[in-house]
Amino acid sequence: MEITRKVQAGTLQSSDLMIFLEPADALVIEIESTVKAQFEHLIRARIEAVLERHGVRAGRVRITDRGALDYAIEARMETALKRAKEA
Amino acid sequence: MVTELTTSGDLRLGQELVEDSGLRFEEGYDNLVGLYEGPELIACGARAGNILKMLALRPQAQGGAVLGELITELVRLGCRAGHDSFFVFTPPQNAPSFQALNFRLLVSHPKAALLEYGQGLQHYLAQKSILVRRGDNGALIANCNPFTLGHRYLIERAAAQVDSLYVFVVREDRSAFPFEARLSLVEAGVGDLGNVIVLDSSHYAISAVTFPAYFLKAGDSPTQIQMEIDLLLFARHLAPFFGVRRRFIGTEPRCGTTHRYSEAMKRTLAPLGIETVQIERKTAGDEPISAYRVREAMARGELAALESLLPATTLEYIHSKEGRQIRRRLAEDQRRH
Numbered sequence: 001m002e003i004t005r006k007v008q009a010g011t012l013q014s015s016d017l018m019i020f021l022e023p024a025d026a027l028v029i030e031i032e033s034t035v036k037a038q039f040e041h042l043i044r045a046r047i048e049a050v051l052e053r054h055g056v057r058a059g060r061v062r063i064t065d066r067g068a069l070d071y072a073i074e075a076r077m078e079t080a081l082k083r084a085k086e087a
Numbered sequence: 088m089v090t091e092l093t094t095s096g097d098l099r100l101g102q103e104l105v106e107d108s109g110l111r112f113e114e115g116y117d118n119l120v121g122l123y124e125g126p127e128l129i130a131c132g133a134r135a136g137n138i139l140k141m142l143a144l145r146p147q148a149q150g151g152a153v154l155g156e157l158i159t160e161l162v163r164l165g166c167r168a169g170h171d172s173f174f175v176f177t178p179p180q181n182a183p184s185f186q187a188l189n190f191r192l193l194v195s196h197p198k199a200a201l202l203e204y205g206q207g208l209q210h211y212l213a214q215k216s217i218l219v220r221r222g223d224n225g226a227l228i229a230n231c232n233p234f235t236l237g238h239r240y241l242i243e244r245a246a247a248q249v250d251s252l253y254v255f256v257v258r259e260d261r262s263a264f265p266f267e268a269r270l271s272l273v274e275a276g277v278g279d280l281g282n283v284i285v286l287d288s289s290h291y292a293i294s295a296v297t298f299p300a301y302f303l304k305a306g307d308s309p310t311q312i313q314m315e316i317d318l319l320l321f322a323r324h325l326a327p328f329f330g331v332r333r334r335f336i337g338t339e340p341r342c343g344t345t346h347r348y349s350e351a352m353k354r355t356l357a358p359l360g361i362e363t364v365q366i367e368r369k370t371a372g373d374e375p376i377s378a379y380r381v382r383e384a385m386a387r388g389e390l391a392a393l394e395s396l397l398p399a400t401t402l403e404y405i406h407s408k409e410g411r412q413i414r415r416r417l418a419e420d421q422r423r424h
């Protein structure tokens with residue numbers, strides 16, 4: 001799928017994350033996290049897995065995370081992608 | 088659940104909560120949201136463009152998840168309105184609460200901290216990185232509303248003293264001339280100066296118009312604090328990135344605000360290794376050339392008077408269709424006052 005518009009999903013609460021997607025020429029993933037030093041690579045891997053599953057090759061993905069667990073990252077990402085392709 | 092406060096009852100409670108928290112309730116916001124516990128409003132906050140303000144929490148709502156809930160809702164509404172990143176100005180002791188929510192501290196001042204949510208500054212700098220030139224560089228920040236022969240003189244004089252001169256045009260659209268027009272008139276007006284780089288300030292020039300003073304105490308000077316925060320933001324983030332060691336400003340002996348600004352500039356920038364250089368304004372008919380003078384003449388329809396104040400490129404714009412519309416608006420504004 002393609003990211004065709006600017007969308008947002010998630011919250012700023014503890015154990016959650018907020019995701020912003022917008023169209024871009026290449027795939028860019030930017031992660032801010034209160035546990036960035038320890039877990040950035042794991043958050044990135046999880047985001048990439050969801051993008052891969054949906055065949056997303058381009059777009060700007062911005063994450064602000066407050067220690068979300070894997071299933072929360074996946075769920076927020078799925079929601080954001082659904083919104084990004086809604087008309 | 089956090090909801091928008093819209094009814095007169097909501098607004099009264101919102102104002103009470105803000106004032107009980109030692110803050111001032113400022114009109115002029117896009118959204119005001121709040122959280123009720125039974126009949127009591129326990130938290131509220133507002134958004135004006137990309138600025139979050141008047142965040143107030145009753146003691147029972149502090150230290151938990153409520154601040155995050157408020158900001159989630161304000162960010163959601165702000166994104167829908169087209170904003171990417173958000174600022175908060177707050178007393179310095181509150182900065183850690185925002186940092187815990189992934190806000191980045193941009194400026195710390197004894198009276199106020201400025202934080203940003205959403206990596207806007209990194210993006211702005213990344214976008215401008217192709218414009219970075221090595222050397223002993225200077226900067227000039229101006230609204231150029233519109234670009235005059237005075238600006239041209241200032242830029243020429245400043246450019247002669249440095250390797251590269253960055254001219255930041257203030258992006259904020261609260262001026263008679265729209266941003267895109269102001270920027271392109273500066274570009275057209277200095278195109279022949281090889282070491283001048285014209286760029287937009289994005290949100291990183293804090294103007295007095297949007298600076299929220301809601302959290303300042305009686306006796307604090309909002310104007311002075313706004314100027315100092317603006318200067319610190321420049322000195323800490325823009326100047327090092329562009330290799331700027333000198334900041335230029337035109338003198339205007341008759342304008343009190345400009346004088347205070349240049350004083351604040353010397354005081355604030357010197358300790359951070361940036362020299363303030365003042366340049367005497369160019370005059371026409373014994374008066375300094377200023378954009379204000381241009382707008383006054385436009386409002387009065389004295390187009391012949393503009394010839395000695397403006398370069399050909401700006402004159403051409405003023406005679407264009409867009410320029411006619413601006414003239415009409417200026418004239419209407421003047422009639423109303």
